[in-house]
Amino acid sequence: MGKTLAEKILSNKSQTDVRAGDIAIAWVDLAFAQDTTGPLTINEFESSFNSLADKDRTVLFLDHAAPSPNCQLSTDHILLRNFAKKTGCLLSDVGEGICHQIVAESMARPGDVIIGADSHTVTAGGLGVFATGMGSSDVAVAMAMGKTWFRVPESVKVIVSGNFQKGVFAKDLILHLIGLIGADGATYQSLEFAGDTIDRMSISERLTVANMSVEAGAKAGLFAADETTRDYLTKQGRSGDYQPISPDADAEYVKTIIIDASTLEPTVSQPHTVDNTALARELKGVRIHQVLIGTCTNGRIEDLAVATSMLKGKKSHPETRLIIAPASRNILLQAIKAGYIQTLVEAGAIILPPGCGACLGLHQGVLGDSEACLSTANRNFKGRMGNPKGFIYLGSPAAAAATAITGEITDPREVL
Amino acid sequence: MLKGKAFKFGDNISTDHIVPGRLAHLRSNLPELAKHVLEDADPTFATRVKAGDFVVGGSNFGLGSSREHAPLVIKMAGVSAILAKSVARIFFRNAINLGLPVLVCDTDKIDDGDTIEVDMEAGTIQDITNGNKVSFKPIPPFMSAILAEGGLIPYIKKYGDFKL
Numbered sequence: 007m008g009k010t011l012a013e014k015i016l017s018n019k020s021q022t023d024v025r026a027g028d029i030a031i032a033w034v035d036l037a038f039a040q041d042t043t044g045p046l047t048i049n050e051f052e053s054s055f056n057s058l059a060d061k062d063r064t065v066l067f068l069d070h071a072a073p074s075p076n077c078q079l080s081t082d083h084i085l086l087r088n089f090a091k092k093t094g095c096l097l098s099d100v101g102e103g104i105c106h107q108i109v110a111e112s113m114a115r116p117g118d119v120i121i122g123a124d125s126h127t128v129t130a131g132g133l134g135v136f137a138t139g140m141g142s143s144d145v146a147v148a149m150a151m152g153k154t155w156f157r158v159p160e161s162v163k164v165i166v167s168g169n170f171q172k173g174v175f176a177k178d179l180i181l182h183l184i185g186l187i188g189a190d191g192a193t194y195q196s197l198e199f200a201g202d203t204i205d206r207m208s209i210s211e212r213l214t215v216a217n218m219s220v221e222a223g224a225k226a227g228l229f230a231a232d233e234t235t236r237d238y239l240t241k242q243g244r245s246g247d248y249q250p251i252s253p254d255a256d257a258e259y260v261k262t263i264i265i266d267a268s269t270l271e272p273t274v275s276q277p278h279t280v281d282n283t284a285l286a287r288e289l290k291g292v293r294i295h296q297v298l299i300g301t302c303t304n305g306r307i308e309d310l311a312v313a314t315s316m317l318k319g320k321k322s323h324p325e326t327r328l329i330i331a332p333a334s335r336n337i338l339l340q341a342i343k344a345g346y347i348q349t350l351v352e353a354g355a356i357i358l359p360p361g362c363g364a365c366l367g368l369h370q371g372v373l374g375d376s377e378a379c380l381s382t383a384n385r386n387f388k389g390r391m392g393n394p395k396g397f398i399y400l401g402s403p404a405a406a407a408a409t410a411i412t413g414e415i416t417d418p419r420e421v422l
Numbered sequence: 423m424l425k426g427k428a429f430k431f432g433d434n435i436s437t438d439h440i441v442p443g444r445l446a447h448l449r450s451n452l453p454e455l456a457k458h459v460l461e462d463a464d465p466t467f468a469t470r471v472k473a474g475d476f477v478v479g480g481s482n483f484g485l486g487s488s489r490e491h492a493p494l495v496i497k498m499a500g501v502s503a504i505l506a507k508s509v510a511r512i513f514f515r516n517a518i519n520l521g522l523p524v525l526v527c528d529t530d531k532i533d534d535g536d537t538i539e540v541d542m543e544a545g546t547i548q549d550i551t552n553g554n555k556v557s558f559k560p561i562p563p564f565m566s567a568i569l570a571e572g573g574l575i576p577y578i579k580k581y582g583d584f585k586l
């Protein structure tokens with residue numbers, strides 16, 4: 007019997023033949039933490055261990071509070087910088103961008119096992135990496151031992167075929183899927199994506215889908231590594247990191263979900279759970295006070311390109327703040343070169359530094375009481391954007407740009 | 423035998439309900455952070471909970487972030503176990519790593535404010551107030567071993583490695 011992607015990667019990395027349900031002790035190719043989980047990780051590490059298993063494969067990212075809005079977080083940043091100096095581990099300082107984007111751009115290799123003290127570590131699954139979020143204790147132990155334990159997950163195969171209609175994007179696909187199976191629809195399982203739609207998807211789109219697989223409870227969201235992956239890595243100057251990886255044809259799945267991409271429409275998650283989905287057109291008239299385009303889900307250059315093309319020559323609604331946060335320094339630079347930043351600023355946008363920005367409610371776009379935001383992020387839980395009295399809707403960059411123009415939730419096909 | 427009062431919560435209690443992201447500046451000041459435990463689900467919980475009490479959730483308890491601070495502040499509040507119909511994966515692992523038991527059972531049988539008794543060995547929960555008895559799913563053996571040592575770091579310190 008063949009293997010799923012999860013079984014394949016975890017068998018390789020544990021040097022044992024493991025199947026769904028087995029426990030694997032696997033080597034970890036990259037372990038990381040960010041500025042809100044890193045201090046606890048370091049404290050736990052220092053309480054019990056002396057040295058890193060591999061300083062070149064241990065990373066601390068300062069991205070959630072970048073730059074820091076207060077003295078406590080600034081002091082946490084000092085702790086992380088000092089730890090990096092002391093141990094020689096990698097540090098990605100304020101301004102470089104969001105951990106998951108940088109891992110995808112410059113660190114993740116198909117077939118790797120990556121663990122991060124951040125739930126959206128699953129993002130790298132878009133590159134054929136078994137990547138998953140863990141807590142500080144797990145990451146501290148992986149930093150010290152270079153390995154961790156996994157229960158090899160059962161896998162759900164998601165087959166997507168057909169072409170997206172105009173105005174429909176990878177984000178709509180993953181929101182639709184989460185609406186279909188629920189916020190716990192894939193708990194303890196891995197989602198493996200296949201089908202002709204998936205084969206045609208860019209890496210940016212695959213990263214969007216993988217990123218949100220955790221919103222269905224999944225341990226990983228996995229894509230085969232193919233020629234598209236090779237091209238992406240080559241463009242990043244990392245062709246040597248490529249290896250093809252795909253599930254066996256006779257792999258065993260607990261369930262198969264078939265989606266016809268051509269029937270999908272622009273989709274939006276309503277407060278306060280991601281699986282509370284509706285079609286954008288059904289929410290017409292919902293007043294939106296803030297639009298956020300960015301985050302590890304949809305802050306890439308392709309996302310900014312879509313938003314720019316829709317906002318060119320237009321103005322964001324006078325009573326809607328339009329906030330744009332490129333996911334990394336590289337993306338910001340590309341957006342400057344392409345002229346996107348100028349167009350977006352002329353359309354009324356506020357540009358934030360690369361990082362998480364308003365996504366988790368620390369700073370740079372906290373909602374006021376009863377205000378509503380349409381965000382391209384991955385999570386709309388109560389309190390997420392800094393105020394439990396706020397309301398968060400999630401959609402694609404196109405839906406976000408359309409909404410920014412009209413000031414109310416808008417199907418992007420009305421503006422395109 | 424664990425005994426205490428049940429504090430009931432609904433479905434989909436997220437890590438943002440337990441320790442909201444806006445309080446990230448308090449994460450290096452755990453005693454201060456712990457004062458806000460579960461604040462966005464029940465602002466009075468932190469002042470009412472007593473050592474030995476239980477947090478009783480619905481389905482998908484602890485979904486969201488990987489922040490270990492979520493189970494950590496619940497543990498710091500003195501909670502002896504979390505009971506829920508189902509638990510999000512990262513939260514489950516984090517709680518066990520901190521030595522905090524998470525028991526999956528039919529929490530509809532337990533009412534808010536009831537006194538309950540948990541028999542970890544027998545795998546049963548007795549609601550003393552309403553008389554209901556429910557059993558919980560056994561914790562997977564590998565995780566039980568970690569729990570038995572009081573968490574992952576003490577486990578690794580004792581064995582020096584993962585033991586299969």
Ligand code: SF4
Pocket residue numbers: 070104105106124126301302303361362365366383384
């Ligand atoms: S952008 Fe949002 S979801 Fe992504 S890592 Fe940052 S805070 Fe988390």
